[in-house]
Amino acid sequence: xxxxxxxxxxxxxxxxxxxxxxxxxxxxxxxxxxxxxxxxxxxxxxxxxxxxxxxxxxxxxxxxxxxxxxxxxxxxxxxxxxxxxxxxxxxxxxxxxxxxxxxxxxxxxxxxxxxxxxxxxxxxxxxxxxxxxxxxxxxxxxxxxxxxxxxxxxxxxxxxxxxxxxxxxxxxxxxxxxxxxxxxxxxxxxxxxxxxxxxxxxxxxxxxxxxxxxxxxxxxxxxxxxxxxxxxxxxxxxxxxxxxxxxxxx
Numbered sequence: 491x492x493x494x495x496x497x498x499x500x501x502x503x504x505x506x507x508x509x510x511x512x513x514x515x516x517x518x519x520x521x522x523x524x525x526x527x528x529x530x531x532x533x534x535x536x537x538x539x540x541x542x543x544x545x546x547x548x549x550x551x552x553x554x555x556x557x558x559x560x561x562x563x564x565x566x567x568x569x570x571x572x573x574x575x576x577x578x579x580x581x582x583x584x585x586x587x588x589x590x591x592x593x594x595x596x597x598x599x600x601x602x603x604x605x606x607x608x609x610x611x612x613x614x615x616x617x618x619x620x621x622x623x624x625x626x627x628x629x630x631x632x633x634x635x636x637x638x639x640x641x642x643x644x645x646x647x648x649x650x651x652x653x654x655x656x657x658x659x660x661x662x663x664x665x666x667x668x669x670x671x672x673x674x675x676x677x678x679x680x681x682x683x684x685x686x687x688x689x690x691x692x693x694x695x696x697x698x699x700x701x702x703x704x705x706x707x708x709x710x711x712x713x714x715x716x717x718x719x720x721x722x723x724x725x726x727x728x729x730x731x732x733x734x735x736x737x738x739x740x
Contacts (some may be wrong), residue, residue, distance in 0.1 A: 572678055
């Protein structure tokens with residue numbers, strides 16, 4: 491892979507992910523607006539029978555007018571932001587995975603790099619070598635194995651890997667924001683959004699509550715997190731390009 495090819499693919503990754511995040515924000519805003527209109531529509535809220543999927547295809551359940559209004563209110567104020575927030579974090583993690591793959595593919599020497607806390611592959615099984623058609627396939631298998639281990643590690647260890655192995659250097663404030671965003675996602679997925687010791691430890695000074703609190707995922711947090719994630723993606727692209735740029739061009 492030439493630097494020009496790397497640069498083009500790197501730029502495409504950034505462009506695609508930032509575009510996806512922008513489009514997510516647009517349709518979430520549209521959805522919230524539609525939910526608000528539905529909540530104010532007396533004809534709609536008087537519909538008390540809701541058809542939902544079930545093991546036997548579909549099932550009708552009844553809700554009072556008050557319950558319908560409450561469902562819509564919770565959806566537009568919290569639920570939609572919380573659900574899509576988890577999806578957005580996955581988009582950024584996918585960008586991280588792709589950028590690691592690109593850098594290690596561009597500069598195979600960095601595959602040997604490691605940081606404490608991440609078990610990168612040091613030896614490769616003989617059968618895997620013999621069953622591979624060429625060196626490139628072996629390198630790709632090693633990179634994929636390392637990717638799995640990198641994403642099993644803590645965000646702090648991932649930061650160390652980005653800095654020391656990939657040469658991607660971001661301001662600590664951006665990393666701190668990402669740590670908190672990741673911790674919020676984890677607490678939503680694994681603890682029903684209730685702050686615990688793990689969230690506090692992961693978030694550090696960026697923690698947005700105390701143990702036992704419900705983590706707030708509202709419009710303001712959703713918007714600010716999206717902006718920070720777009721910034722992280724953009725800064726990663728610039729730093730990665732500078733890290734891999736041929737010395738004579740620096």
